[in-house]
Amino acid sequence: MISISDLDFHFGSRTLYDGASLHIKPKDKIGLVGLNGTGKSTLLRLLVGEYRPDGGSISMSKDVSLGFLNQDLLSYDSHESILLVAMQAFAEALELQKKIDEVLLEFETNYRDELADKLANLQERFEALGGYTMQAKAEEILEGLGFSTDELQRPLKTFSGGWRMRVMLAKILLQQPSLLLLDEPTNHLDLPSIKWIETYLAGYEGAVIIVSHDREFLDGTTNTTVEVSGGKLNAYAGNYSFYQEEKVLRTEIQQGAYDNQQAAIKQAERFIERFKAKASKAKQAQSRVKALDKLERIDAVAPDAAKVNFKFNFTQQPGRHILRMEQVSKNYGEKKIFRDTHLHIERGDKIALIGANGKGKSTLMRLVAGHEPPTAGRHQLGHNVIMAFYAQHQLESLSVENEILQEMNAAGSRRNDMELRTILGSFLFTGDDVYKKIKVLSGGEKSRVALAKTLISEANFLLLDEPTNHLDMQSVNILIQALEQYEGTFIVISHDRYFVENVATKIWYIEDLQLKEYPGTYHEFEQWQDDRARVAKSNGTPAAPAVKAAPKPETTPTVNKTPSPDQKKALRELADVEANIDKLEKELAVYEKQLADPKIYDNTAQLKDATVKFEQVKKELARLNDRWEMLAEV
Numbered sequence: 001m002i003s004i005s006d007l008d009f010h011f012g013s014r015t016l017y018d019g020a021s022l023h024i025k026p027k028d029k030i031g032l033v034g035l036n037g038t039g040k041s042t043l044l045r046l047l048v049g050e051y052r053p054d055g056g057s058i059s060m061s062k063d064v065s066l067g068f069l070n071q072d073l074l075s076y077d078s079h080e081s082i083l084l085v086a087m088q089a090f091a092e093a094l095e096l097q098k099k100i101d102e103v104l105l106e107f108e109t110n111y112r113d114e115l116a117d118k119l120a121n122l123q124e125r126f127e128a129l130g131g132y133t134m135q136a137k138a139e140e141i142l143e144g145l146g147f148s149t150d151e152l153q154r155p156l157k158t159f160s161g162g163w164r165m166r167v168m169l170a171k172i173l174l175q176q177p178s179l180l181l182l183d184e185p186t187n188h189l190d191l192p193s194i195k196w197i198e199t200y201l202a203g204y205e206g207a208v209i210i211v212s213h214d215r216e217f218l219d220g221t222t223n224t225t226v227e228v229s230g231g232k233l234n235a236y237a238g239n240y241s242f243y244q245e246e247k248v249l250r251t252e253i254q255q256g257a258y259d260n261q262q263a264a265i266k267q268a269e270r271f272i273e274r275f276k277a278k279a280s281k282a283k284q285a286q287s288r289v290k291a292l293d294k295l296e297r298i299d300a301v302a303p304d305a306a307k308v309n310f311k312f313n314f315t316q317q318p319g320r321h322i323l324r325m326e327q328v329s330k331n332y333g334e335k336k337i338f339r340d341t342h343l344h345i346e347r348g349d350k351i352a353l354i355g356a357n358g359k360g361k362s363t364l365m366r367l368v369a370g371h372e373p374p375t376a377g378r379h380q381l382g383h384n385v386i387m388a389f390y391a392q393h394q395l396e397s398l399s400v401e402n403e404i405l406q407e408m409n410a411a412g413s414r415r416n417d418m419e420l421r422t423i424l425g426s427f428l429f430t431g432d433d434v435y436k437k438i439k440v441l442s443g444g445e446k447s448r449v450a451l452a453k454t455l456i457s458e459a460n461f462l463l464l465d466e467p468t469n470h471l472d473m474q475s476v477n478i479l480i481q482a483l484e485q486y487e488g489t490f491i492v493i494s495h496d497r498y499f500v501e502n503v504a505t506k507i508w509y510i511e512d513l514q515l516k517e518y519p520g521t522y523h524e525f526e527q528w529q530d531d532r533a534r535v536a537k538s539n540g541t542p543a544a545p546a547v548k549a550a551p552k553p554e555t556t557p558t559v560n561k562t563p564s565p566d567q568k569k570a571l572r573e574l575a576d577v578e579a580n581i582d583k584l585e586k587e588l589a590v591y592e593k594q595l596a597d598p599k600i601y602d603n604t605a606q607l608k609d610a611t612v613k614f615e616q617v618k619k620e621l622a623r624l625n626d627r628w629e630m631l632a633e634v
Helices: 040-047 071-075 082-107 113-128 134-144 150-155 161-175 192-201 215-221 240-275 284-294 361-369 391-397 402-410 415-425 431-437 443-456 473-485 496-504 522-539 565-596 598-602 604-632
Strands: 001-013 014-024 029-033 055-060 067-069 178-183 208-212 225-231 234-236 320-334 335-346 348-356 378-382 388-392 462-464 489-493 507-509 514-518
Touching: 001 040, 014 040, 014 055, 014 234, 029 040, 029 215, 029 240, 040 178, 040 208, 067 161, 067 431, 071 161, 082 113, 082 134, 082 150, 082 161, 134 150, 134 192, 161 192, 192 215, 192 402, 208 215, 215 240, 215 496, 225 240, 234 240, 240 284, 320 361, 335 361, 335 489, 335 514, 348 361, 348 496, 361 462, 361 489, 388 443, 391 443, 402 415, 402 431, 402 443, 415 431, 415 443, 443 462, 443 473, 443 489, 473 496, 489 496, 496 522, 514 522, 565 604, 598 604
Parallel strands: 029 208, 029 225, 067 178, 178 208, 348 489, 348 507, 388 462, 462 489
Antiparallel strands: 001 014, 001 055, 225 234, 320 335, 320 378, 507 514
């Protein structure tokens, strides 16, 4: 479909690509990964023709169509409703709709046979283009991305940048290009929308290339990973987790080959140095010199992802109780956000506040911080609690005339410049970057400075609102390490599931205008949610809300109605499908174990066979799970 051959590309004196090659097939689902600045977004712009290669070629079939979601689309504005903006994807069908309307209008005063023929032809073409279902498709995708039905008629210009980006994503998905190029698509999505688009992309007929720092999202949407490193495009035949495991094996092989070559080079250099002056050995020494000159050197292995040891300095330890809020309500005019909500935070709690946008997560954080008062209820901060709050609006508190290093010094952490530069390096400010003035930084760069300032504060209670936005995977990993070492208490809002799973031991979410707590990790919470949803579907009852204590057993309602023949048939099929799902899950576990064994990579045929069977079972399992959900609703 698309072939990239010997690609060269430079930004000034900086080389991004040097002889890079990649072949993109029609149904590839590719995760494009690599450190910040290696050229991931640049590659997408090269593919759509915004940039031209300095060398090599990018060739594609004539019938290839591209859809490119990028951050530039945030600036798009329109007075039209978001439904109409999304439906611009059906440009040809919309134009036909106008012509059909014109013919129907002419019919009112001038009926002619040739006009009837023209109308029939237009309607036939309109139907072939999906004109009669285009509005329903647009509504389905917009609602899947988090818009309510009432919002579909609101003008695009009334929405914030993040919500506008969702509309542009909906438009691109409706176009159904043969290759989707998605640059950080989860930046402006909440968890329900991320899960929705994962499911959508899993069934997408075309090819997809995704640049994302969300590794769970990459695991759920891709079957190939391409790493941008050293100016090359290195392909791995699996999702992000597979890539991580496979890279370890490749690194070990490369390190072994490098060490062996270096030993041979040193031996040859010693021979040359020892015998170059001896007439009897001079010819052999010269031969070794020529051999070294011709030798194709194996690259040294790049160092592992950066690790940093944050030393959090507490001037005082808080008491056991960090915060209590009792019978709290919050209204904005007639709109209710919370009612009769209670929360209790104890020293050492590691809490993640998750859920859909618009449920009140940021409002709750501001209430906890005391930045705005509750409509009713009591807010009591504990003894010796020192709070630090990171949120996007904190950027306004940065001193724009300060250099980055000055701004960090102004935080009053009593750290020396070397310590501060080490921390800044973790957040992608290296070398002379630390002398840039705040006023010349992008929004993402300002966010990273504000986050670094928060982490070096002497606070024993941190409030972090979307801290992983604008961070690459390496920086997210640094933040995870920092919070793992942090001995204080924190609440974090995040849609990054990998991040939440690795830092939180309690999950908060908002349901029915009240705060709910689940006492466990994110994956445990997600499994529990899935289980209660499954029970609720089977019983025909709404799912029970999460509570702080262990969930109570669900009670099955008494049903007096005798099942109809169709219902009995569906129940029998449901049992069969459940049995097959159990069987396939066991099969999948076997293949996963095989693929996790490093020895399999020594046998190409065995590896290929296991990979093919794994994908077949995975696909069939997904189909049966979809069928189970359908039957469970009968």
